[in-house]
Structures are given as structure tokens and as C-alpha cells.
Amino acid sequence: MNHVALLGDSIFDNRVYVAPAPDVGEQLRSQLGRDWTVSLVAVDGHVASDVRDRQIARVPDGTSHIVISVGGNDALGRASILNESARSVAEAVGRLAEAQARFAQSYGAMIDAVLTLGLPTAVCTIYDANYPEPHRRLVVSALSLFNDAIMRVAFARGLDVVDLRLICDDPADYANPIEPSARGGEKIAKAIADLVRSGRADRSSIWT
Numbered sequence: 555m556n557h558v559a560l561l562g563d564s565i566f567d568n569r570v571y572v573a574p575a576p577d578v579g580e581q582l583r584s585q586l587g588r589d590w591t592v593s594l595v596a597v598d599g600h601v602a603s604d605v606r607d608r609q610i611a612r613v614p615d616g617t618s619h620i621v622i623s624v625g626g627n628d629a630l631g632r633a634s635i636l637n638e639s640a641r642s643v644a645e646a647v648g649r650l651a652e653a654q655a656r657f658a659q660s661y662g663a664m665i666d667a668v669l670t671l672g673l674p675t676a677v678c679t680i681y682d683a684n685y686p687e688p689h690r691r692l693v694v695s696a697l698s699l700f701n702d703a704i705m706r707v708a709f710a711r712g713l714d715v716v717d718l719r720l721i722c723d724d725p726a727d728y729a730n731p732i733e734p735s736a737r738g739g740e741k742i743a744k745a746i747a748d749l750v751r752s753g754r755a756d757r758s759s760i761w762t
Contacts, residue, residue, distance in 0.1 A: 555591070555616050555618060556586070556589055556590040556591065556618055556619075556750075557590065557591040557592075557593065557614070557616050557617045557618045557619070558582065558586070558590060558591070558592050558593070558617070558618070558619045558620075558621060558746070558750055559593045559595050559613045559614060559617045559619070559620050559621075560578070560579060560582070560592065560593065560594050560595060560596050560621055560623075560746075561595045561596055561605050561609050561610075561613070561620060561621070561622045561623075561624070561668070562596040562600065562605060562609075562622050562623035562624035562678070563596055563597065563598060563599065563600045563601070563623065563624050563626060563627055564596075564598035564599065564626075564732075564733055565578070565596070565623040565624075565626065565678065565681075565718070565733075565734060565742070566578045566579060566594060566596035566623055567579075567594060567596040567597055567598045568598070568729070568733055568734050568739060570598065571729040571730065571733040571734075571735075572729055572734075572735060572736045572739065575735075575736035576736065576739070577594075577739060578594075578734065578739040578742055578743055579592050579593075579594035581736075581739050581740050581742075581743035582743040582746055582747060584743075585743050585744055585746075585747035586747050586750070586751070590750075591616075593613075593614050593617065595609050595612050595613060596609070596623070596624075597609070599627060600624065600627065601624065601625075601627045601628045601631065601660075602624050602625060602628055602657070602660045602661045602663075602664045603660050603663075603664065604624075605622065605624050605664050605668070606663060606664040606667045606668075610667055610668060610671070613671060617671075617673060618673065618674070619673065619674050619675075619676075619750045620668060620671070620673050620674070620675045620676070621675075621676045621677075621678070621716070621746050621749075621750070622664075622665075622668065622675065622676070622677045622678065623677070623678035623716075623718070624661075624664070625657070625661065625679075625680045625700055625701075625704060626680045626681075626683075626732065628657050628660065628661075628700065629657070629680060629696070629697055629700050630732075650696065650699055651699075653699070654699040654700065654702070654703055657700055657703050658703035658706070658707065661703055661704060661707055662703075662707045665677070665707050665708075665711060665713070666711075669711065674750075675713055676713055676714040676715065676716060676746075676749055676750075677704060677707075677708050677713055677714075677715055677716070678715070678716040678717075678718050678742075679701045679704055679705070679715060679716070679717050679718050679719055680697050680700055680701055680704070680718065680719075681718035681719050681721070681722045681734075682694045682697065682719050682722075683697075683728070683731055683732050684725055684727075684728035684730075684731045684732075685731045701719070714749055716742070716745050716746060716749060718742065721738075721741050721742055721745055722734060722738045722741065722742070724737075726738075727741060
């Protein structure tokens with residue numbers, strides 16, 4: 555049976571931001587057609603530990619593929635660092651490094667828990683978002699630390715990566731600074747559809 559479960563946060567659970575347009579789950583169902591089932595397990599506002607502690611238990615029986623998009627809310631939870639004062643650049647970088655290390659630990663534990671299900675699993679990066687400049691430049695730079703953690707975890711475990719930074723590359727792809735629009739969701743759904751239909755499970759690949 556071909557059955558994709560979408561785990562994570564509002565990148566997938568974006569209905570409230572795009573209604574009456576289709577959300578990512580609906581768009582993926584349309585992309586894949588009748589031969590596939592799509593289950594939306596993701597919950598708006600969840601972080602990596604929520605996927606481990608609350609979403610894994612809700613993965614339906616018969617699921618054949620898992621795709622995870624989480625981390626943006628983890629990063630938002632540490633966004634105050636960008637407004638903190640520091641005595642040196644080294645001190646500021648050290649605070650960012652600590653935030654990265656904590657996220658990497660939480661994200662890695664979540665992925666390892668998901669992998670106990672024994673299913674083909676892919677992960678998504680955190681996209682660059684749609685903040686106005688100069689704030690966007692700071693956000694993108696900070697998110698690169700979280701995305702580095704995601705990529706390292708994924709490649710260390712041989713997982714495919716859907717790089718949302720390259721997919722959602724236009725302001726029209728966003729319903730607000732941090733949520734995908736219907737257009738962005740359609741692009742995300744297409745990349746996931748291409749991935750799961752490919753049947754690749756031999757090595758890590760990046761999908762855009």
C-alpha cells in the first residue's frame with residue numbers, strides 16, 4: 555500500500571493560513587492520485603520533541619513513507635538571542651552555537667525514534683521565511699545553523715532531504731512571514747510527490 559504520513563508543524567498543517575485554498579496534505583493527495591493515501595499527522599506549533607513524544611504514536615497502520623518538516627518553531631523559541639547584547643562576537647556566536655547544539659540533540663533523538671518504525675523517512679529543511687530586510691538576513695543566517703543540524707542528522711542516517719530553502723524561493727510562496735501559501739504548499743507537495751514516487755532508498759539525496 556502506498557501511504558505517506560506527514561509529520562511536523564505548520565509547514566504541513568497550514569490549512570488555517572490558506573483556507574479556502576487547499577493545504578499541503580490536500581495538494582499532496584492531488585499530486586499523487588488515487589493510488590496513494592496521505593495522512594496529516596503534523597500539528598501547527600509543534601517542535602521536534604512533540605514529533606517524538608506525541609506524533610509517532612499517531613502514525614497510521616499501513617504507512618509506507620514518512621516525511622517530516624519540523625524545526626522552525628524550535629528556532630522561533632530561541633529567536634530572542636538575535637536581540638540580546640553581547641560583549642564580543644565570540645560571545646554572540648557561542649550563544650548561537652549552544653542553541654544549535656540543543657536543537658541537534660532534540661532533532662536527532664526525534665529522528666532516531668521515528669526510525670524505529672522501520673519506514674522510509676525523509677526530512678525537510680527549514681525554509682528562509684519571508685521577513686523584510688534587514689531582519690530577513692539575520693534570520694536566514696541564524697537558521698543556517700539549525701539547517702546544518704538537520705542536514706547532518708539526515709545524512710548520518712542516510713535520509714533524503716527536501717530542501718525547502720530552494721523550493722519556497724519567492725514571496726508569493728508565503729501566506730505570512732513564516733507559513734507557506736497555497737502556491738508554496740503546491741511546490742512543497744510536488745517535491746514530496748516526486749520523492750516518494752521515485753522509490754529511492756539507497757542513499758541520501760536532496761530534493762528541490
